Amino acid sequence: MKLVRFTQAGTTRIGKLVDGQVIDLSAVTGHSDSMRAVLTQWNDLRAKLEAVTAPAFALDQLRLEAPINDPQKYLAIGLNYKEHAEEAKAAGIPIPTSQLWFNKQVSCISGPFDPIEFPADVKVLDYEIELGVVIGKRCRRVKAEDARSVVAGYLVTNDVSARDWQSRSPTFTLGKSFDTHGPIGPWLTTDDEIADPMNLNMKLTVNGEVRQNFPTDDMIYNIWQQIEYLSTVMTLEPGDVIATGTPSGVGVAINKTLQVGDVVRAEIEQLGAIENTVVAG
Template sequence: MRLVTYERAGVVAPGALLPGGDVLDLAEVLDDGGAPARDHDLTALLAAGALPRARALVEAAEAALAAGVAAGAGSVGAVHPIAEVRLLAPVRPGKLLCIGYNYRGHEADGQVADPEFPDVFVKTANTVVGPQDAVVVPRASGNVDYEAEVGIVVGSRCHEVDEAEALDHVAGYTIVNDVSARDWQGRTSQWALGKSFDTFAPLGPALVTTDEVGDPHALEVTLRHNGRLTVSSSTARMVFSMAFLVSYLSQVMTLEPGDVIATGTPQKLPEALAAPAPMRPGDVVEITVSRLGTLRTAVVAPSHPDPSGAARAGRPR
């Protein structure tokens, strides 16, 4: 399944992308015996353990549509044309945990051997935006960069889970652009400020469930900056596996439904490293991961005025 959170007519709900591209409403899986729950996102669906019911609805809708039943018919459920909805971040993670230097060929300065342990940092909640939102380049930074990452989406609570069982707690995967202000990142040994400007974590376009993804270590990862290919690699080059990362982090903290683990970025291609090009207003960054889709993000200038009359970085809805 390709699961989303969407907004339509001011109401937020979980949904599923159907083969034709329309969105099947999944609010009824959160029905508590009354009307379907509204203003709940995909995180609420995961927390309720409602993935099996969602799957049943999606399979029924796909079968009905294949048989020629009109979209929106009672047997199909509410189906909305993709043009009539706004896709939000698939989940609103309580924790957005990130891994540095997790691809061979993308090592810390002077390091050539695989690290013994993952390099873990966090991005704060204000960074998360959806696949139709823009990244705002703040005036405070002159070196804003992109990173193409596969995000693990936790599906069920786990703590101190064994590596062999870790992926049982994963709902699926999404794409993360770990936007980074390199100048702020380099100011201290802690990366949090450089990673946590508003809008610095586009997610999406969907959560693709584990059964549809298959082997998460056989995914091609590419990034194009204004059409120029700057990243091209495979998750097969990861140092620490998806299962290891879930297990390792769960030794420290309880992982909750909707939490996201951004699994690191591959190194840029040599020609991109030789001619660095920070993100500027007007740019477009497209991250494509096989079986997950493409996360396309526009880059914009700050828009909100401050008391001095200059524009202050604002966050798009």
């Protein structure tokens, strides 16, 4: 399924995308618009959600919201693509010898077509297309070979980065967490629809110019290794979002960072695309 959060007639609800239409799942989910709540009850709800066929709305008549707006955690890994690590090394940033994790505070999350703010306090704003993985089961100490069993699905993320703020702190968190700097979407594609998430092409354009265009198989640590590593430390919960790294071509590496008015489109094969305009914040 392709699960969405959508707003229609002033009310936000959960739906599923089928043949260009969004089918309202309120008959099962009630008045809740929490995707996290749906994932928490996934085993009980899935068959019921699959059976719903109406009411349906045309996709272009709705506002798509962030598929998950209330995760407990939004975790992201740095320098996890081979070529991106090499471009960072060329800029004097050493390649880490283990997985490098930081938080994006959940308040940064925004919708798939919402604007990205360029705050007056920021000097250097950048983009990073990343495959987002959403956890579907509460889990701890998951082995890599079992990690796929705890994944609910996948979405497109743009790890928008305030580079000057990022460089001020070794944790990166402040530079990664400005409001609106976490657009995700356009929907949550459930794991069963993706044969191999480690073989998907990712492409990011700015004003139509291709800046990043790389497959997910260039990861240094694959999705399953990431889940094993994180779950060694903490309990992962349904709805938690994991951004799995960005490929080469980030703006700071090619001297083409974002400016007010830029239109940033991030697309991942089989998962759809998000598109966000940079506005003065």
